[in-house]
Amino acid sequence: MSSSAHQLLDPAHLAQLGNYALMARSAVEGFLSGMHRSLVHGIGTEFLQYRDYTPGADLKYLDWKLMARSDRLYTKVYEEETNMNIYLLLDASASMDYQGEKAAVSKFRYACMLAACLAYMASRQGDNVGLFAYNESLCEVIPPGHRGGQLERILQALTRLEPTGPANHAQMLETFGNQLRHRGIVVSLSDMLECEDVLPEQLKHYRLRHCDALALQVLDPDELDLPETGVMRFRDSETGREVISWPDAVRGSYKSQMSDYMATLEASFMRSQVDHLSLTTDESLGYALARYLHHREAMS
Amino acid sequence: MLSFAQPILLWGLLGLALPLLAHLVNRSRALPLRFPSVRFITPSNLPRDKRRSLRDILLLLLRLGLLALAILALAGPQWTPEQAATPAEKGRERVVLLLDASASMAGWDAWTDAREVVEAELSRNAAGLVLFDEQVLATLPPEGETRHVRQLLDDIEPGQLTGKPAPAIEAALDLLGSEGPRRLVIISDFQGTTWQGAALPAAGEDVAVELQQVGNFTTPNAALLNARAYPASEGMLRVLARVRNDAPEPWDITLSLSTTGDTQSQTLSFAPGQTQTFAFLVPEPENLLGELELQPDAYAADNTYQLWLGMPLPADVLTLLPSVDEPEKLNEVAFVQKALQARRGDMPPSFALSGAAPDFDLAANAPLVEVLYLPGTTAYLDAPQLEQIRAYLEAGGVVLMTPGEAAPRQFRLLRENGLTETAFMGRPGRHGDRREPFRIAPLQPGNPLSGVFDGESAQDLALTELYQYIKLRPSDSADILLETEDGDPLLLRESVGRGQLIISALGFDPSWSDLPLRNAFLPILREVLSQTVEDDTVVELAVGDPLPPELQSQGDPNTALLTSAPGVAALGEKILQVNVSRTESSTQLADLSDLRAQLTRESTRRAAAEPTTRTIQLWPWLALGALVLLLIESALSAPPAATRKVQHA
Numbered sequence: 051m052s053s054s055a056h057q058l059l060d061p062a063h064l065a066q067l068g069n070y071a072l073m074a075r076s077a078v079e080g081f082l083s084g085m086h087r088s089l090v091h092g093i094g095t096e097f098l099q100y101r102d103y104t105p106g107a108d109l110k111y112l113d114w115k116l117m118a119r120s121d122r123l124y125t126k127v128y129e130e131e132t133n134m135n136i137y138l139l140l141d142a143s144a145s146m147d148y149q150g151e152k153a154a155v156s157k158f159r160y161a162c163m164l165a166a167c168l169a170y171m172a173s174r175q176g177d178n179v180g181l182f183a184y185n186e187s188l189c190e191v192i193p194p195g196h197r198g199g200q201l202e203r204i205l206q207a208l209t210r211l212e213p214t215g216p217a218n219h220a221q222m223l224e225t226f227g228n229q230l231r232h233r234g235i236v237v238s239l240s241d242m243l244e245c246e247d248v249l250p251e252q253l254k255h256y257r258l259r260h261c262d263a264l265a266l267q268v269l270d271p272d273e274l275d276l277p278e279t280g281v282m283r284f285r286d287s288e289t290g291r292e293v294i295s296w297p298d299a300v301r302g303s304y305k306s307q308m309s310d311y312m313a314t315l316e317a318s319f320m321r322s323q324v325d326h327l328s329l330t331t332d333e334s335l336g337y338a339l340a341r342y343l344h345h346r347e348a349m350s
Numbered sequence: 351m352l353s354f355a356q357p358i359l360l361w362g363l364l365g366l367a368l369p370l371l372a373h374l375v376n377r378s379r380a381l382p383l384r385f386p387s388v389r390f391i392t393p394s395n396l397p398r399d400k401r402r403s404l405r406d407i408l409l410l411l412l413r414l415g416l417l418a419l420a421i422l423a424l425a426g427p428q429w430t431p432e433q434a435a436t437p438a439e440k441g442r443e444r445v446v447l448l449l450d451a452s453a454s455m456a457g458w459d460a461w462t463d464a465r466e467v468v469e470a471e472l473s474r475n476a477a478g479l480v481l482f483d484e485q486v487l488a489t490l491p492p493e494g495e496t497r498h499v500r501q502l503l504d505d506i507e508p509g510q511l512t513g514k515p516a517p518a519i520e521a522a523l524d525l526l527g528s529e530g531p532r533r534l535v536i537i538s539d540f541q542g543t544t545w546q547g548a549a550l551p552a553a554g555e556d557v558a559v560e561l562q563q564v565g566n567f568t569t570p571n572a573a574l575l576n577a578r579a580y581p582a583s584e585g586m587l588r589v590l591a592r593v594r595n596d597a598p599e600p601w602d603i604t605l606s607l608s609t610t611g612d613t614q615s616q617t618l619s620f621a622p623g624q625t626q627t628f629a630f631l632v633p634e635p636e637n638l639l640g641e642l643e644l645q646p647d648a649y650a651a652d653n654t655y656q657l658w659l660g661m662p663l664p665a666d667v668l669t670l671l672p673s674v675d676e677p678e679k680l681n682e683v684a685f686v687q688k689a690l691q692a693r694r695g696d697m698p699p700s701f702a703l704s705g706a707a708p709d710f711d712l713a714a715n716a717p718l719v720e721v722l723y724l725p726g727t728t729a730y731l732d733a734p735q736l737e738q739i740r741a742y743l744e745a746g747g748v749v750l751m752t753p754g755e756a757a758p759r760q761f762r763l764l765r766e767n768g769l770t771e772t773a774f775m776g777r778p779g780r781h782g783d784r785r786e787p788f789r790i791a792p793l794q795p796g797n798p799l800s801g802v803f804d805g806e807s808a809q810d811l812a813l814t815e816l817y818q819y820i821k822l823r824p825s826d827s828a829d830i831l832l833e834t835e836d837g838d839p840l841l842l843r844e845s846v847g848r849g850q851l852i853i854s855a856l857g858f859d860p861s862w863s864d865l866p867l868r869n870a871f872l873p874i875l876r877e878v879l880s881q882t883v884e885d886d887t888v889v890e891l892a893v894g895d896p897l898p899p900e901l902q903s904q905g906d907p908n909t910a911l912l913t914s915a916p917g918v919a920a921l922g923e924k925i926l927q928v929n930v931s932r933t934e935s936s937t938q939l940a941d942l943s944d945l946r947a948q949l950t951r952e953s954t955r956r957a958a959a960e961p962t963t964r965t966i967q968l969w970p971w972l973a974l975g976a977l978v979l980l981l982i983e984s985a986l987s988a989p990p991a992a993t994r995k996v997q998h999a
Contacts, residue, residue, distance in 0.1 A: 145386035145387060146386075148384065148385065148386045157386070241386060243386055243387045243389070244387060244389060270386070272385075273386055273387075276391070277383070279381070279383075280380075280381070281380040281381070282380055282381055282382070282383045283380045283381065283382045283383065284383055284385045284388045284391050285382060285383065285384050285385065285388070286385065286386075286387060286388045286389075287384050287385065287386050287387070288386075288387070291388055292388075293388045293391050293392070293393055294380050294393055294394075295391050295392065295393050295394045296394045296395070299394035299395065300391060300392050300394045303390075303392060304390050304391060304392075307390040308390055311390070
């Protein structure tokens with residue numbers, strides 16, 4: 051990826067773009083600009099263009115009427131309609147609403163930007179894309195689709211979302227799993243706090259339904275090593291529990307426990323054969339997009 | 351010695367407790383922070399960072415110092431070096447008596463009262479004295495002996511000059527000096543004409559100013575304001591004298607006119623504050639001098655009036671001929687001409703009449719015209735011509751105007767050009783019996799024409815038949831000379847600038863009345879004009895006034911002494927008539943509280959004149975110190991580069 055493309059995927063840069071449509075288009079087009087990837091052309095119902103006939107091409111796509119009129123051979127090219135579904139699971143709990151001093155955007159905003167980019171990319175590739183946002187209940191559900199402003203619906207839903215309340219991963223992911231019908235890729239966007247037992251297990255179930263799963267964990271840099279401030283009264287965003295502590299005094303033990311937790315979570319995802327990628331909100335969106343493309347290639 | 355300009359601001363030092371409290375409160379407070387999860391955060395002990403505490407204490411001290419310096423600077427500290435006590439400070443209070451010796455102090459027992467006040471002060475303290483009228487008459491310093499003050503007062507009496515207190519106050523303040531306790535006692539009758547509106551120097555707040563008002567202005571007084579003589583018929587002179595009753599109750603006032611070998615007296619009843627005109631008819635005396643004298647009252651200086659009783663030169667009357675649209679006005683001009691130019695062997699010619707077209711250049715010839723006669727002409731003049739007439743009036747000219755056919759336009763133009771406020775109100779309805787004409791009301795005592803008509807002449811005037819006239823609403827300042835029995839003004843006179851405008855509601859020809867055919871016409875016209883036209887041979891001055899420049903060049907330097915006392919003197923072609931200024935007759939008092947406020951306001955002059963008292967202002971140094979502390983505090987309290995802010999709930 052070129053340096054300019056890399057800058058385009060910087061969250062600090064993208065956060066300056068007001069709406070998700072512009073942001074997603076800017077990020078994804080920039081990301082794909084050096085890859086020469088194009089739409090999957092082939093069998094489908096949606097006519098795309100004519101192409102000169104080359105020997106060996108399937109004769110059923112030859113346009114006989116055009117040949118009769120112009121005495122030249124053309125084959126019809128259709129936009130391929132795949133059966134690939136992309137499910138975006140977005141955690142909209144209160145813990146996602148945090149932005150430390152080092153980050154350009156909050157965790158939730160970062161996750162929404164990721165979701166927007168993935169939706170744009172999937173839509174550009176002709177995949178069906180859907181959104182399932184939740185906290186302790188369902189917030190937004192947009193079933194996978196391809197045409198008719200599906201992308202706009204998803205982007206508008208992302209704009210509407212506000213992170214509040216605790217997250218009920220177990221029940222919500224089970225609810226989502228019940229309506230999972232077709233093969234596809236499930237992308238989970240969450241900070242995955244206090245759910246190291248639930249989330250890998252649920253995503254594992256999706257694999258049994260011929261779905262690939264990708265767990266994108268979004269964290270703030272402060273969550274890895276605590277903010278550098280004086281004595282603070284920390285209040286848990288979801289439970290409201292308060293702890294008065296001096297970060298400098300507990301930073302060592304905190305980082306140790308956090309590291310253990312991340313290792314545990316990584317191990318759980320590995321056992322569940324779910325690809326896990328941990329991102330902080332000051333990192334480029336490109337890592338996540340690349341990982342997604344990897345899965346998309348593997349599924350096709 | 352340290353002192354503060356605003357010591358009350360020192361209470362602000364209590365505000366030093368605020369940074370102290372702020373530091374104490376901040377030390378024990380933990381900032382709240384919403385965090386995604388507190389699962390791995392354990393409670394900890396509060397930090398014990400010695401370096402941080404030291405910095406906090408330094409910051410606290412800096413802030414306390416900053417606040418204290420700012421408050422002290424605002425309180426205006428000043429340092430006055432210790433000085434040895436001056437003799438004035440060691441001694442008693444310095445007192446200067448400022449005594450008014452203007453003419454009015456001779457009346458209303460004011461001088462007697464003033465002597466008593468001075469004596470009372472001298473019995474308590476040694477005091478200096480400043481005596482003044484138009485100028486400072488004498489100054490005695492407070493260190494002198496009191497017998498000198500008494501001796502001076504025995505020698506000097508109030509003069510005949512007006513009072514000008516400002517130079518005397520300056521002199522008194524100079525005598526008081528600038529140190530120690532000082533008191534200025536002003537003894538005066540505090541007449542409004544002397545004190546009100548005078549630009550008095552400020553004594554400053556550190557000089558005690560005491561105002562002692564003397565004189566009893568409730569004592570009845572009548573003031574002889576002015577007088578003048580002009581020729582009457584049969585070689586006689588008519589003397590008109592204006593007298594004002596300043597007594598608070600009605601009063602019968604007697605005025606006497608003394609000439610060589612002859613004295614006449616008249617008595618009129620005056621209401622409080624009323625001004626009336628006495629009229630005397632006397633033969634021309636041999637020495638051409640006369641003296642008017644009122645009965646004795648509270649203030650003697652305004653009871654006499656020295657008067658020249660000579661015949662004036664004929665006055666030039668210019669007629670601006672009426673429009674060709676009103677040929678009948680030429681008839682009126684003929685009657686007026688005959689009346690003004692009538693001569694008899696025993697009567698000198700008083701008026702010389704000439705005529706001019708309406709486009710006459712009045713501005714160029716104004717000094718040659720003493721009376722401008724407008725027989726209905728004003729209706730046909732344009733704005734520049736009316737402007738010329740206004741300028742002529744304001745410069746002291748006299749205008750006589752009569753109504754014509756276009757009387758409404760006449761008065762509208764006069765009002766629009768600021769010549770008069772008198773308004774045309776229409777023409778009166780005729781009586782039911784058309785044979786019954788309008789009549790002139792009898793003249794009331796005090797009317798300037800009342801002395802002219804008595805006996806048969808008054809009867810002749812009363813029998814005058816008026817066939818028509820115009821109704822006028824006179825301006826507030828107009829004098830009504832003649833009116834109808836219904837109270838409508840027929841002849842009125844009002845002042846415009848220094849001049850006089852005489853307005854007649856009658857045309858002076860037989861179509862308006864039979865007045866031009868009667869004997870009363872000539873005396874009315876000549877008396878009214880004679881009373882109004884200034885006799886420029888007589889120069890009236892107040893005692894002490896400087897001579898006009900044109901007269902100074904005519905005589906020797908000793909002519910300045912001519913105005914030092916009342917009297918009449920011939921100076922070349924001019925007659926000098928000197929009397930005591932009538933401004934000293936006023937019984938209106940100045941507002942003493944205003945005077946005290948004006949005298950005790952902050953004196954910049956006195957402060958500038960005290961170079962020996964050197965006070966050092968300390969606030970700039972304190973402000974500089976506060977600025978330095980502010981800079982250090984800003985540098986110390988700035989967050990280090992590594993410090994991060996957090997998002998607070």
